[in-house]
Amino acid sequence: MTRHAPATARDIAVVAFAQTDHRRTSDDLSEVEMLMPVLHEVLDLTGLRTADIGFTCSGSSDYLAGRAFSFTLALDGVGAWPPISESHVEMDGAWALYEAWTKLLTGDADTALVYAYGKSSPGPLRDVLTRQLDPYYVAPLWPDSVALAALQAQALIDAGDTDESALAAIAARSRSDATANPHAQLRGPVPQGAPLVRPLRTGDCPPIGDGAAAVILAAGERARELCARPAWIRGVDHRIEAHSLGVRDLTDSPSARLAAERAGAFERPVDTAELHAPFTSQEVVLRKALRLDDAVRVNPSGGALAANPVMAAGLVRIGEAAARIHRGDSDRALAHATSGPCLQQNLVAVLEGDPR
Amino acid sequence: MPEVLKAPLVVEFPFTRSLGPVQSAFLTGLRERVVLGVKTRDGRTLVPPVEYDPVTAEEIRDLVEVAPTGTVTTWAWNHEPRRDQPLDTPFAWVLVRLDGADTALLHALDAPGPDSVHTGMRVRVRWAQERAGAITDIACFEPYDGEPAEPAGHSGEFDDAVTGIVAAARLDYTYSPGRAQSAYINALSDRRTVGERCPSCRKVYVPPRGACPTCGVATSEQVEVGPGGTVTTFCVVNIKAKNLDIEVPYVYAHIALDGAGLALHGRIGGIPYDQVRMGLRVEPVWTEGARYPDHYRPTGEPDADYDTYKELP
Amino acid sequence: MSKEPVAVVGIGQTKHVSARRDVSIAGLVREAARRALDDAELTWADVDAVVIGKAPDFFEGVMMPELYLADALGAVGKPMLRVHTAGSVGGSTALVAASLVAARVHGTVLTLAFEKQSESNAMWGLSLPIPFQQPLLAGAGGFFAPHVRAYMRRSGAPDTIGSLVAYKDRRNALKNPYAHLHEHDITLEKVQASPMLWDPIRYSETCPSSDGACAMILTDRAGAARSPRPPAWMHGGAMRSEPTLFAGKDAVSPQAGKDCAADVYRQAGISDPRRDIDAVEMYVPFSWYEPMWLENLGFAAEGEGWKLTEAGATELDGDLPVNMSGGVLSTNPIGASGMIRFAEAALQVRGQAGEHQVDGARRALGHAYGGGSQFFSMWLVGAAPPQT
Structure with missing residues (x-):
């Protein structure tokens, strides 16, 4: 099956994107204080107000915040009065965008506000993420997120797919590209550093930090009214794999490949890809699965290696890809988001600008 | 602006996890130094055994014993073990395919250093001294250069099987309430209740949370409210809450402090519980060293008219 | 562009109890999913995507548990979404x-x-010791009881x-084999x-704490045409949130x-919900x-909702039966409670509700809410397909 968007679908586009500066800590601000300026900025870009928005959807995590129902107070920043049509996913904001996209497809709404935020600074992130793992066989061992990524990296090295110098080159390219990204946390020359969990060095790992992002979607003519060059979502799909690392081929990402296929990514080449690869080794996996050759500009923003606000980093990829189309720097871009240990779950969106 | 506040937040609980039949058998087996896998319909043996085939989604229950020896399929050297990890000295994380299994198990490998570990190396289970039916009954793996061990063909049936585990989990966060709430909390230490006014709708938020939730804009103008207030509604609490040293019955009330756009919550004292009423005028009673008023007591003023507080939630 | 009509063709629940010590978390969700598939006479391969919801992750101590549950729900290779909107999440x-x-x-x-x-x-999960904050002084019921008192004052309802x-709800639960509380000797006294x-909330007026899961198979017209049993058709659905x-805020x-x-x-x-809705x-x-809620949902004028209850209109044999299943008062696996409402509404219009079936129910409303009475989700399902 090659269908990647419903046959009768309306055209839906990303028309605006805003993000915070991503910082090691934002302990001077509550979550809503961190988020609200981004909501204002993205609305200002379109001239819309909260009351004009047809549907609102957000992504965040209670475990990151260390508090139950943490998303309910973030809603204060939206100004949900009169009451709004609104939903929340306990996932990266990229999946909130997916939910909003389906809502617009139904015709129930013509515009959507999508936002995501995450503060990784309050908790021990590497340990917090162990709570995502099989609660009977794996979580009791507390294997942290860097350790799991290192197991994947070693599998890639053993398979001859990469080596430490190739990984270092990915790290260097990402931080070098991030010099052009004023929001990035890690920019310019960053030493590869000592092994953190071998074979991964500190340079192979994402910075830990806090941040938020927001996107506005609009359908059809509404998108053209709100944005000079909308980033049309030609397809978006997401897939999940088995949970246990021991049953998966860690050198491949069949879920990313399938999502890309369903999103129509392989029908024509893309010129740009924003990949949510928090670890250098994961870019190797994704490039292979998504069939990205050297002609594709990968992570011009610096990617998650330059800023990785957990729960928002996937939405940032879609926003960055869309922003390049808005600016005319790209005509067809792939954006990717991931969730779970070692790329367990992957989302792929294909964005295009109108011909110039 | 005064410094924003920060404090430790410990999130800790001993979760009680029931296991279901397959996980029960596997973890009981570990207690008895037996490693079990589960066979899929197409003949693969999954170790550790899962309840549902990751490929076909079929329920699988056909247990089979595998060897406690196996082969490393990938590894990662952990220079600095973290709290609660299997070993407190540097070790390798490993995925191990046990002899007789088709999939790999995640655990720790005790080895002298990264140079002594490689993919394909042979290892065996090192059993924990004390075993209770948990994944930690495998203390770790250790290098092994002998022949594959022969499984004894255990049926997976055990007397006195474990049916649950207690999975204690502790995470240490640093909580920071942000700018607006820090200002509110700092003012409380002077026994003043300071809210913030919305620049758009002019309502005063107590406690302020940094945003006017109806207008979606930042609040900043500080406004002292109270100390007097009105009980807008309440309930009488007859059961003792855990960790609270308050004699029951007591009244838990919503109190709109004078000047505030909405009510906050507090206990009412200084009046028999069955004489508290909506509209009662109250004021805070502070105790030494407490961050919040201990309770609110009647001021003796006449009750407020219903219309003055009925829209103060 | 018109929307594809949505049909409910499969419903499954676990027997809700205070503790399901015989199953893992995966085993629990699997049971409900399996029953929903069996009801629809479908297999895992027929499912295109999985959408899962639950209340805060701290309740089970598993962060984003859908990652671990993908295998049990046959989601491997498929899209899987995880929703969390507090108590309305189901x-x-x-x-x-x-x-x-x-x-x-997707089709199915x-x-x-x-x-x-x-x-x-749950109380641990809901009252983590957040620094600087005033400890919750009253437990879960203390959060709701003041609003009840405000309602009593506003409406003049008698305290009975x-x-x-x-x-009523506990008696209804006796007719629902999946309900948690089966109090056979219940009396009004x-x-x-x-x-x-x-005060004003008594012990028997509070919900229990349950382990449970609820699942539904939703499908398009083509899927409904293949359904072995009558589908329930979605005629309307909406979510609304306020701060x-x-x-x-009107908390009442x-x-x-x-x-x-x-x-x-x-x-x-629907122009007159009291007349047009059967259950x-x-x-x-x-x-x-x-x-x-009778007032909030438009079944009664403001201040008059209690009169419907008092007159017996909301009894199983009344003219507006409410919570035929026994409701949240009889069964409360928090994250599932909203979906149980939706599923029970669908069971009624499918004529599959067994002993708690409302005769001839053609249109039924499912309602859920959560947070500080701030998140609402509802759907209206009918026995006939929607007019398009």
């Missing part, structure tokens, strides 16, 4: 799944919500109304003699609830919320 989850079908993104979607409260203690609701916990706490009858109901009625062509499954965690 309803919101079903609506997100319905959108996937309505938008023609498994949607599921669960809570395994026995893994921890709450006990009538509890007595026993409800009224039960301890006053958070947690704000100046001017929140505007978001009114707006959500109005949207659903508009979609379904209601509403989210009543404390008995007094029945008359409060």
Whole structure:
């Protein structure tokens, strides 16, 4: 099956994107204080107000915040009065965008506000993420997120797919590209550093930090009214794999490949890809699965290696890809988001600008 | 602006996890130094055994014993073990395919250093001294250069099987309430209740949370409210809450402090519980060293008219 | 572009109990999903996507548990979404799944919500010791009881109304094999003699704490045509949110609830809900919320909801039966409670509700809410396909 968007679908586009500066800590601000300026900025870009928005959807995590129902107070920043049509996913904001996209497809709404935020600074992130793992066989061992990524990296090295110098080159390219990204946390020359969990060095790992992002979607003519060059979502799909690392081929990402296929990514080449690869080794996996050759500009923003606000980093990829189309720097871009240990779950969106 | 506040937040609980039949058998087996896998319909043996085939989604229950020896399929050297990890000295994380299994198990490998570990190396289970039916009954793996061990063909049936585990989990966060709430909390230490006014709708938020939730804009103008207030509604609490040293019955009330756009919550004292009423005028009673008023007591003023507080939630 | 009509062709629940010690979390959700598939006579391969919901992750101590549950729910290689909108989540989850079908993104979607409260203690999860904050002074009921008192004051309702609701719902639960509480010896006197916990709320007017899961199979017209049993058709669905706490909030009858109901009625062509709707499954965690929601949802004028309860209109044999299943008062796996409301509404219009079936139910409302009475999700389902 090659269908990647419903046959009768309306055209839906990303028309605006805003993000915070991503910082090691934002302990001077509550979550809503961190988020609200981004909501204002993205609305200002379109001239819309909260009351004009047809549907609102957000992504965040209670475990990151260390508090139950943490998303309910973030809603204060939206100004949900009169009451709004609104939903929340306990996932990266990229999946909130997916939910909003389906809502617009139904015709129930013509515009959507999508936002995501995450503060990784309050908790021990590497340990917090162990709570995502099989609660009977794996979580009791507390294997942290860097350790799991290192197991994947070693599998890639053993398979001859990469080596430490190739990984270092990915790290260097990402931080070098991030010099052009004023929001990035890690920019310019960053030493590869000592092994953190071998074979991964500190340079192979994402910075830990806090941040938020927001996107506005609009359908059809509404998108053209709100944005000079909308980033049309030609397809978006997401897939999940088995949970246990021991049953998966860690050198491949069949879920990313399938999502890309369903999103129509392989029908024509893309010129740009924003990949949510928090670890250098994961870019190797994704490039292979998504069939990205050297002609594709990968992570011009610096990617998650330059800023990785957990729960928002996937939405940032879609926003960055869309922003390049808005600016005319790209005509067809792939954006990717991931969730779970070692790329367990992957989302792929294909964005295009109108011909110039 | 005064410094924003920060404090430790410990999130800790001993979760009680029931296991279901397959996980029960596997973890009981570990207690008895037996490693079990589960066979899929197409003949693969999954170790550790899962309840549902990751490929076909079929329920699988056909247990089979595998060897406690196996082969490393990938590894990662952990220079600095973290709290609660299997070993407190540097070790390798490993995925191990046990002899007789088709999939790999995640655990720790005790080895002298990264140079002594490689993919394909042979290892065996090192059993924990004390075993209770948990994944930690495998203390770790250790290098092994002998022949594959022969499984004894255990049926997976055990007397006195474990049916649950207690999975204690502790995470240490640093909580920071942000700018607006820090200002509110700092003012409380002077026994003043300071809210913030919305620049758009002019309502005063107590406690302020940094945003006017109806207008979606930042609040900043500080406004002292109270100390007097009105009980807008309440309930009488007859059961003792855990960790609270308050004699029951007591009244838990919503109190709109004078000047505030909405009510906050507090206990009412200084009046028999069955004489508290909506509209009662109250004021805070502070105790030494407490961050919040201990309770609110009647001021003796006449009750407020219903219309003055009925829209103060 | 018109939306694809959405049909419910499979429903499954676990027997809700205080602690399911015989199953893992995966085993619990699997049981409900399997029953929903069996009801629809479908296999895992027939499902295009999975949408799962639950309340806070701290309740089970597993962060984003859908990652671990992918295998048990046959989601490997498929899209899987996880919704969390506080107490309304079970309803919101079903609506997100319905959108996937309505938008023609997928043909058949498994949607599921669960809570395994026995893994921890919900009050622990709800009252983590956040620094600087005033400790919660009153427990869960203390959060709701003041609003009940405000309602009593506003409506002039006699204090016995709450006990009538509890007595009705607990009797209804006796007719529902999946309900958690089966109090065979329940009497009105026993409800009224039960301890006053958070005056005006008595022990028997509060919900239990349950382990349970609920699943539904949602499909398009083509899927409905293949259904072995009568489908329930979605005629309207909506979510509405308002802020947690704000100046001017009406905690007794929140505007978001009114707006959500109005949207659903508009979609379904309902002009007089009292007349046009045959049965209601509403989210009543404390008995007094029945008359409060009757007003909020437009079944009674403001201040008059309790009169419907008092007159017996909401009894199983009344003219507006409410919570035929026994409701949240009899069964409360928190994250699943909203979906159970939606599923029970669908069972009624499918004629599959067994002993708690309302004769001839053609249109039924499912309702869920959560947070500080701020998140609402509702759907209206009918025995006949929607007019398009």
